[in-house]
Amino acid sequence: NTRYRIALIPGDGIGTEVLPPACAVLDAVGERHGLTFAYDTFDWSCRRYLTDGAMMPDDGLDRIRHHDAVLLGAVGWPGVPDHVSLWGLLIPIRRQFRQYVNLRPIKVLDGVPSPLARATSEVDFVVVRENVEGEYSEIGGRLNRGFPDEMAVQEAVFTRPGVERILDYAFTTAQRRGGDVVSATKSNGIVHTMPFWDELVREAAGRFPEVAWRQEHIDALVAKVVLDPARFDVIVGSNLFGDILSDLAAAVAGSIGLAPAANLNPEREYPSMFEPVHGSAPDIAGQGIANPLGAIWSASMMLDHLGHPEAAAEVFDAFASVLATTGVRTRDLGGTASTEDFTRLILAAV
Amino acid sequence: NTRYRIALIPGDGIGTEVLPPACAVLDAVGERHGLTFAYDTFDWSCRRYLTDGAMMPDDGLDRIRHHDAVLLGAVGWPGVPDHVSLWGLLIPIRRQFRQYVNLRPIKVLDGVPSPLARATSEVDFVVVRENVEGEYSEIGGRLNRGFPDEMAVQEAVFTRPGVERILDYAFTTAQRRGGDVVSATKSNGIVHTMPFWDELVREAAGRFPEVAWRQEHIDALVAKVVLDPARFDVIVGSNLFGDILSDLAAAVAGSIGLAPAANLNPEREYPSMFEPVHGSAPDIAGQGIANPLGAIWSASMMLDHLGHPEAAAEVFDAFASVLATTGVRTRDLGGTASTEDFTRLILAAV
Ligand SMILES: CC(C)[C@H](C(=O)O)[C@@H](O)C(=O)O
Ligand SMILES: CC(C)[C@H](C(=O)O)[C@@H](O)C(=O)O
Numbered sequence: 283n284t285r286y287r288i289a290l291i292p293g294d295g296i297g298t299e300v301l302p303p304a305c306a307v308l309d310a311v312g313e314r315h316g317l318t319f320a321y322d323t324f325d326w327s328c329r330r331y332l333t334d335g336a337m338m339p340d341d342g343l344d345r346i347r348h349h350d351a352v353l354l355g356a357v358g359w360p361g362v363p364d365h366v367s368l369w370g371l372l373i374p375i376r377r378q379f380r381q382y383v384n385l386r387p388i389k390v391l392d393g394v395p396s397p398l399a400r401a402t403s404e405v406d407f408v409v410v411r412e413n414v415e416g417e418y419s420e421i422g423g424r425l426n427r428g429f430p431d432e433m434a435v436q437e438a439v440f441t442r443p444g445v446e447r448i449l450d451y452a453f454t455t456a457q458r459r460g461g462d463v464v465s466a467t468k469s470n471g472i473v474h475t476m477p478f479w480d481e482l483v484r485e486a487a488g489r490f491p492e493v494a495w496r497q498e499h500i501d502a503l504v505a506k507v508v509l510d511p512a513r514f515d516v517i518v519g520s521n522l523f524g525d526i527l528s529d530l531a532a533a534v535a536g537s538i539g540l541a542p543a544a545n546l547n548p549e550r551e552y553p554s555m556f557e558p559v560h561g562s563a564p565d566i567a568g569q570g571i572a573n574p575l576g577a578i579w580s581a582s583m584m585l586d587h588l589g590h591p592e593a594a595a596e597v598f599d600a601f602a603s604v605l606a607t608t609g610v611r612t613r614d615l616g617g618t619a620s621t622e623d624f625t626r627l628i629l630a631a632v
Numbered sequence: 633n634t635r636y637r638i639a640l641i642p643g644d645g646i647g648t649e650v651l652p653p654a655c656a657v658l659d660a661v662g663e664r665h666g667l668t669f670a671y672d673t674f675d676w677s678c679r680r681y682l683t684d685g686a687m688m689p690d691d692g693l694d695r696i697r698h699h700d701a702v703l704l705g706a707v708g709w710p711g712v713p714d715h716v717s718l719w720g721l722l723i724p725i726r727r728q729f730r731q732y733v734n735l736r737p738i739k740v741l742d743g744v745p746s747p748l749a750r751a752t753s754e755v756d757f758v759v760v761r762e763n764v765e766g767e768y769s770e771i772g773g774r775l776n777r778g779f780p781d782e783m784a785v786q787e788a789v790f791t792r793p794g795v796e797r798i799l800d801y802a803f804t805t806a807q808r809r810g811g812d813v814v815s816a817t818k819s820n821g822i823v824h825t826m827p828f829w830d831e832l833v834r835e836a837a838g839r840f841p842e843v844a845w846r847q848e849h850i851d852a853l854v855a856k857v858v859l860d861p862a863r864f865d866v867i868v869g870s871n872l873f874g875d876i877l878s879d880l881a882a883a884v885a886g887s888i889g890l891a892p893a894a895n896l897n898p899e900r901e902y903p904s905m906f907e908p909v910h911g912s913a914p915d916i917a918g919q920g921i922a923n924p925l926g927a928i929w930s931a932s933m934m935l936d937h938l939g940h941p942e943a944a945a946e947v948f949d950a951f952a953s954v955l956a957t958t959g960v961r962t963r964d965l966g967g968t969a970s971t972e973d974f975t976r977l978i979l980a981a982v
Contacts, residue, residue: 364820365827373822397859399749417767422788422824432792434828438772442782468872470714472723474772477715478784501875505883508858509747522818525851526876533855 283316286588289346289553290323290353291371295562296572297327297355303574303625304353304581307597310632311585315593322349328359328367328562337370343378346553351584354557355577360564377414379552381545382444383451384411385583386528386559388511388535392606394615396536398511407514409531410455411524412448413545415439416475418521440475440520442482449486451548452518453493461515462494463487466503466523479520500526507531532559539614542579546587554587556580566613570620573612575601578628600631633666636938639696639903640673640703641721645912646922647677647705653924653975654703654931657947660982661935665943672699678709678717678912687720693728701934702905705927706912727764729902731895732794733801734761735933736878736909738861738885742956744965746886748858757811757864759881760802761874763895765794766825768871790825790870792832799836801898802868803843811865812844813837816853816873829870850876857881882909889964890925894933904937906930916963920970923962925951928978950981 290305292298308319324346326338337357339345346352352375357367375381390396390405422436449465456463465483469476480497487495498506500523507514507527511534519527532541541559558576566572578601586594604610604627611617612624619627640655642648658669674696676688687707689695696702702725707717725731740746740755772786799815806813815833819826830847837845848856850873857864857877861884869877882891891909908926916922928951936944954960954977961967962974969977 368820395749397748397750399745399747417788418822420822424824424828430792432828434790434825436788436823436825438767438786438788440784442780468875470718472768472770473786474774475784475786478774478782501879504854504876504880505888508880508883509888522872525818525821526854529851530854530858530880533858538855538859 283318285318285320286350287320287322287348288351288353289349290321291326292323292355293357293371293562294327294329294359294367295356295564295567296560297357297562299567299570299572299621300558300574300577301353301355303621303628304577306625306629307578307600307632308581308585310629311593311596314596315590317590317593326371327357328362331362331366331370337367343374347379349553350588351553352555353577353581353584354555356558356560356562358562375555376545379555380414380547381552381554382412382414382447383544383546383548384413384524384528385409385544385546386411386532386541387583388528388531389537390535391537391602394536394540394605396534398508398534401535402512404512405535407461407511407531408455408459408516409524409528410448410452410516410518411528412444412519412521413524414521415441415444416521438473438475440478445479445482446486449482449518450489452516453486453490453495456493456495456516457490459515462496464503464514464517465495465497466500466517466519466527467497468500470499503527504530507534511535529559539573540575540579542576542583544580544583544587554584556584556587570622571613572621573614574621574625574628597632601628604628604631633668635668635670636700637670637672637698638701638703638934639699640671641676642673642705643677643707643721643912644679644709644717645706645914645917646910647707647912649917649920649922649971650908650924650927651703651705653971653978654927656975656979657928657950657982658931658935660979661943661946664946665940667940667943676721677707678712681712681716681720687717693724696903697729699903700938701903703927703931703934704905704907706908706910708912710914725905726895729905730764730897731902731904732762732764732797733894733896733898734763734874734878735759735894735896736761736882736891737933738878738881739887740885741887741952744886744890744955746884748861748884751884751886752862754862755885757861757881758805758809758866759874759878760798760805760866760868761878762794762798762869762871763874764871765789765791766871788823788825790828795829795832796836799832799868800839802866803836803840803845806843806845806866807840809865812846814853814864814867815845815847816850816867816869816877817847818850820849853877854880857884861885879909889923890929892926892929892933894930894937896937904934906934906937920972921963922971923964924971924975924978947982951978954978954981
């Protein structure tokens with residue numbers, strides 16, 4: 283019997299409504315696999331910010347540093363600027379815990395319509411996004427604020443170790459999946475960082491001679507993701523390109539409302555964090571109608587990361603079969619089921 | 633009778649095959665509107681680079697500086713690195729002639745299938761891309777080349793005048809179209825430049841109180857362009873965001889092969905440049921089967937820029953009606969017509 287300590291950060295809005303279903307599913311599948319989960323819940327959120335002046339306590343990161351994983355609901359609430367909620371919680375966790383991989387699986391699921399006329403269940407790929415450096419560096423600022431010659435600069439920083447590790451992760455993933463790697467670039471233009479990225483891709487490809495790869499310029503690539511999503515297996519991109527591609531791909535698959543994300547520290551020096559992609563959804567919060575699938579799918583990714591791919595697959599198969607064989611849906615997918623009813627169905631399938 | 637001097641740069645591959653149709657259409661419509669076009673053709677291209685060592689002569693820009701407009705086919709050829717062909721020709725023209733607007737109309741045309749299940753002819757918007765600064769600045773480089781601590785940096789530079797003028801162009805365009813403005817941003821995250829961009833958007837909105845506007849983070853925005861393209865009228869974005877959005881939107885509209893682009897210097901201190909978005913297409917070059925619509929649509933945008941919106945609309949309506957009422961297509965759209973046959977049809981419709 284293996285025991286895991288999970289840090290739960292429900293956060294704001296529907297974040298607090300989707301984590302209990304995810305935990306229920308974890309407990310159910312865990313029982314069959316000899317896994318138990320001990321949850322510590324942290325009230326870090328915009329609510330906390332509004333009363334205590336900070337999204338989390340000063341020693342917040344220390345309190346979860348030794349957990350086996352973090353499960354996050356959603357952060358963000360009207361009245362709290364995004365940079366407060368993100369810099370106060372999400373981004374420090376990603377960066378201080380060196381979660382340099384942001385992993386987003388993209389699948390067209392039976393029973394979930396895609397906006398594309400010809401999307402099929404062959405659409406099944408992952409976006410591997412660099413998660414801690416690149417275009418989203420902390421370096422930059424403003425000059426001559428308020429004057430006619432005002433300007434703002436932002437430095438994109440790509441380091442050899444930072445790029446090598448995300449590429450190795452992408453090539454390893456493709457190798458495991460028996461697929462290929464597409465690298466998002468923009469080296470035909472002006473930016474100085476992308477030719478460097480391309481060189482490191484060629485080097486990485488040399489370390490994985492059996493994995494096929496190609497590169498695509500980001501502008502052409504977004505077009506191809508729409509025109510022919512089935513041709514992708516692993517797409518690897520910088521922090522910004524990966525950010526754009528992962529939301530685009532989820533939209534193409536029709537699954538933006540149920541998409542999961544993993545923020546991984548593959549070396550396991552620090553806990554990794556799993557979070558549904560949907561936000562706190564103030565418009566439907568408190569009504570018990572949120573779709574729990576983003577959180578449940580994220581929990582499935584957590585199982586995989588903890589070394590239990592079979593349990594992970596059972597969770598995925600359970601909700602995929604509910605979607606494929608029943609018409610029961612939460613409101614975001616056009617149905618009328620409550621979070622609770624829908625969760626019950628999934629628990630039965632697990 | 634008004635006479636225009638047009639600099640023609642056919643460039644490489646099918647670039648040389650699509651400009652003659654565009655000129656034929658210009659001549660035909662010009663006749664009816666009292667416009668004559670004098671064409672000067674420049675052989676600036678990868679071909680020239682391979683024989684003479686430069687894409688264009690040293691005084692190239694001076695030779696076209698006093699033309700009324702530039703019509704470009706395509707540049708790029710296998711064996712010539714992209715940075716050579718682009719930095720040697722396309723980018724200097726854009727930057728030295730201060731073509732700070734890259735304008736891309738997006739329409740779902742009758743008879744051209746969109747990859748979306750529910751795209752309708754209501755999809756009709758423009759992407760206004762900042763074309764000379766932002767993420768594609770020339771500032772940046774490499775450190776410790778080849779060593780383990782190697783890194784590359786790229787500076788994104790946003791200036792108040794540079795951002796104000798593109799926003800004013802976008803708001804003016806929305807005003808003229810009776811539509812609204814969506815600004816592409818990413819100010820919820822880390823980058824320092826996007827909050828500045830947002831501030832200038834709010835200022836610009838203050839100068840156009842009758843134009844509605846909103847902002848969307850780029851990751852959510854690409855998803856919405858796929859999920860609901862009909863809700864957009866003018867999307868304005870930085871150099872990189874606009875680059876990504878304009879190809880994505882063209883793909884969504886099914887029109888990547890016939891999309892036009894205008895590189896505008898709205899103040900008319902310098903000539904503006906019009907170019908189909910498709911490249912030189914080495915795989916089909918020399919066969920006489922290229923689709924001339926990207927070039928013809930670009931020529932229509934040129935007419936508009938030169939102050940002849942009615943002539944521009946006649947060209948657009950002519951090819952739109954050929955697409956809507958005949959099944960004749962070039963190979964890229966699934967047909968068998970040659971460039972010449974297809975052009976003849978359009979000339980007849982003009
Ligand atoms: C070829 C490349 C440099 C160019 C750009 O990024 O500007 C192209 O993508 C475009 O959109 O015109
Ligand atoms: C909210 C924002 C800072 C974040 C990001 O860009 O990383 C989000 O878009 C994501 O993809 O997780």
